[in-house]
Amino acid sequence: MEIKRWCLLVSGHVQGVYYRASTQARAVELGLTGYARNLPDGRVEVVAEGTEDKLAQLKTWCDDGPPAANVDSVNVSEQTPAGGFTGFSIRG
Incomplete structure (x- = not known):
């Protein structure tokens, strides 16, 4: 199975609504x-590595996010997998 890396930039009311913690779960x-x-401009950046099927499932979840979120858009870009992640963390 080929490992891919996606960067998702989530716009809308997505900070202060447990978006990062819910995404981590x-x-x-x-x-x-x-x-x-969290990014300074109010968006949330999600960088994830895994199979395309699992990444697509995460993207579908990110389209709605947790109940308190109001997602306007999710922009996806594919990046070169770097590996080196141990689990899924919350940063800044």
Whole structure:
């Protein structure tokens, strides 16, 4: 199975609503590695590595996020897998 790396930039009301923690829980359920972090412009960045099927499932989840979130958009870009992640963490 080929490992891929996706960077998801999530826009909307996504900070202060447990978006990162909820994303972490979903990513762990899916067996993905990577991180989620708040960006200064109000977006959340999610970088995840895993199979394309599992990444697509995470992206579908990110389209809605946790109940308190109001997601406007999720922009996905594929990056070169770097490995080196141990689990899925929350940063900054």
